Amino acid sequence: MGVGIQVEHLNAWYGTTHTLQDINLHIPANHATALIGPSGCGKSTFVRCLNRMHETNPIARATGTVKMGDVDIYADASPVEIRRRVGMVFQRPNPFPTMSIYDNVVSGLKLNGFSNRKILDETAERSLKSAALWDEVKDDWKKKSGASLSGGQQQRMCIARALAVDPEVLLMDEPASALDPVSTSKIEDLIFQLKSQYTIVIVTHNMQQAARVAENTGFFLNGKMVEFNSTHKIFTNPSDKRTEDYITGRFG
Amino acid sequence: MDFNTPRLRFNFAIRKIKNNVVAGLAMLATALVLVPLAAILFYLFYKGFSSLNLAFFTKMPAAPGEVGGGMANSIVGSGIILALASLMGIPVGIAAGVYLAEFGRGKMLGNAIRFTADVLNGVPSIVVGISMYALIVKPQLHFSAFAGGVALAVMMVPTITRTTEEMLATVPHAIREAALGLGVPKWRTTLSVSLRTASPGIITGCMLAFARVAGETAPLLFTALGNEFWSTSLNQPIDALPLRIYKYANSPYDEWHRVAWAGSLVLIVMIMVSVTLVRVFASRGVLKGGN
Numbered sequence: 001m002g003v004g005i006q007v008e009h010l011n012a013w014y015g016t017t018h019t020l021q022d023i024n025l026h027i028p029a030n031h032a033t034a035l036i037g038p039s040g041c042g043k044s045t046f047v048r049c050l051n052r053m054h055e056t057n058p059i060a061r062a063t064g065t066v067k068m069g070d071v072d073i074y075a076d077a078s079p080v081e082i083r084r085r086v087g088m089v090f091q092r093p094n095p096f097p098t099m100s101i102y103d104n105v106v107s108g109l110k111l112n113g114f115s116n117r118k119i120l121d122e123t124a125e126r127s128l129k130s131a132a133l134w135d136e137v138k139d140d141w142k143k144k145s146g147a148s149l150s151g152g153q154q155q156r157m158c159i160a161r162a163l164a165v166d167p168e169v170l171l172m173d174e175p176a177s178a179l180d181p182v183s184t185s186k187i188e189d190l191i192f193q194l195k196s197q198y199t200i201v202i203v204t205h206n207m208q209q210a211a212r213v214a215e216n217t218g219f220f221l222n223g224k225m226v227e228f229n230s231t232h233k234i235f236t237n238p239s240d241k242r243t244e245d246y247i248t249g250r251f252g
Numbered sequence: 253m254d255f256n257t258p259r260l261r262f263n264f265a266i267r268k269i270k271n272n273v274v275a276g277l278a279m280l281a282t283a284l285v286l287v288p289l290a291a292i293l294f295y296l297f298y299k300g301f302s303s304l305n306l307a308f309f310t311k312m313p314a315a316p317g318e319v320g321g322g323m324a325n326s327i328v329g330s331g332i333i334l335a336l337a338s339l340m341g342i343p344v345g346i347a348a349g350v351y352l353a354e355f356g357r358g359k360m361l362g363n364a365i366r367f368t369a370d371v372l373n374g375v376p377s378i379v380v381g382i383s384m385y386a387l388i389v390k391p392q393l394h395f396s397a398f399a400g401g402v403a404l405a406v407m408m409v410p411t412i413t414r415t416t417e418e419m420l421a422t423v424p425h426a427i428r429e430a431a432l433g434l435g436v437p438k439w440r441t442t443l444s445v446s447l448r449t450a451s452p453g454i455i456t457g458c459m460l461a462f463a464r465v466a467g468e469t470a471p472l473l474f475t476a477l478g479n480e481f482w483s484t485s486l487n488q489p490i491d492a493l494p495l496r497i498y499k500y501a502n503s504p505y506d507e508w509h510r511v512a513w514a515g516s517l518v519l520i521v522m523i524m525v526s527v528t529l530v531r532v533f534a535s536r537g538v539l540k541g542g543n
Contacts, residue, residue: 084434
């Protein structure tokens with residue numbers, strides 16, 4: 001089951017650049033939340049702070065509290081533990097090129113020392129089914145390289161890989177921006193199904209996509225969160241002038 | 253736009269000529285590289301093959317004037333020294349390369365190691381031999397296979413370190429992030445993802461280093477020394493193919509010259525076979541459709 005996320009006074013820096021400035025918001029459990037905003041506004045940095053990937057960059061740092069359920073992820077846990085609970089899907093599909101489809105999907109388990117064959121097989125099959133890829137790969141999933149799939153299939157494999165470690169939250173950083181329209185709509189269908197079991201945070205440049213998949217939407221601009229509201233309200237009656245300018249295409 | 257004007261047709265013809273000239277030059281350069289290589293191999297076979305027989309691989313060196321004899325002790329000695337050098341040089345080289353690529357970026361220690369490796373790469377092999385003589389042979393008061401192995405290992409390390417670093421640098425950052433994002437610790441990500449992805453290039457680097465030291469003579473002159481008799485002890489002087497070839501080629505006896513040619517041929521073939529074996533072995537289990 002998913003878990004809600006409470007973000008308070010989150011600030012993030014790359015070197016001396018203040019990328020995120022005092023972000024406060026509540027992301028409800030088992031819903032999809034979309035983050036929109038022009039390039040460089042901080043939305044990717046924001047999701048990378050939710051699983052502490054931000055700090056893998058040596059010049060980056062972050063302050064503030066992020067509570068996942070009862071756990072303050074910056075105070076109460078190590079980054080490795082947090083990343084097991086918070087799955088991430090990246091902008092470009094990033095399969096492990098040396099691994100088969102099967103090994104890619106169970107890599108999160110195998111690389112963490114898990115080796116029970118039967119459970120691995122079951123998990124891989126279940127995850128691939130959840131990611132709507134099972135029927136396309138089941139015949140040679142243990143022999144075929146993950147990198148040999150098409151871009152859209154690779155991205156669904158990466159989603160399966162993230163689901164296989166049974167996370168509570170799924171972060172998606174523009175998961176469909178490198179894909180064609182057919183693959184994009186498959187990913188969107190998937191998000192729609194997955195949000196009953198996971199809390200999903202999706203960064204997107206595509207405002208129709210936000211409108212299609214997310215209950216709530218946050219609008220970021222220049223490192224600040226300008227507005228956070230139900231998606232319906234953001235797109236029909238935004239309370240901030242800048243939100244309105246952005247979604248009507250006046251800038252960005 | 254009309255592409256069929258005289259001017260554009262003329263430009264097109266010129267471009268085609270340029271294209272052919274450059275392609276021709278590239279082929280010529282390739283031939284220039286391959287001709288000496290093929291000539292050496294051909295000459296080795298021509299001179300060495302006739303002296304090759306079973307005795308060459310099973311008999312000990314013959315005394316001057318005697319006919320026959322072989323290089324059994326030198327072949328085994330080379331094998332021992334090279335195995336020793338690989339066992340020491342490859343792990344150290346790869347570990348240093350991993351440090352440079354994954355942990356030492358922009359750090360003082362990292363830069364110092366990188367600089368040292370580059371300098372070491374340019375140190376003449378005879379200097380490595382003398383250094384190992386001073387560091388190992390002198391204190392121990394005797395020449396040894398072990399000292400020879402260390403000397404060759406020292407020559408392997410910089411090549412392997414720098415290749416490992418460069419191959420790891422070609423692994424896309426996105427792949428590391430994928431592993432980290434699954435809650436895989438950094439050390440595990442480095443071992444099971446970065447190194448594994450870069451392994452074909454790293455193996456090639458190790459093979460290059462191996463092939464380079466396999467024919468080295470100078471560092472062994474001061475360390476392994478050579479041995480007329482059968483020895484497999486790491487603590488005793490030991491013979492090696494390059495040492496034996498050097499000795500025989502310098503001798504005044506025609507019979508020894510012939511055997512030296514055969515030894516050179518065996519050395520080259522040994523290197524080619526071991527490199528090929530590693531390649532075949534390393535390419536097993538590669539998945540279909542990968543890149």
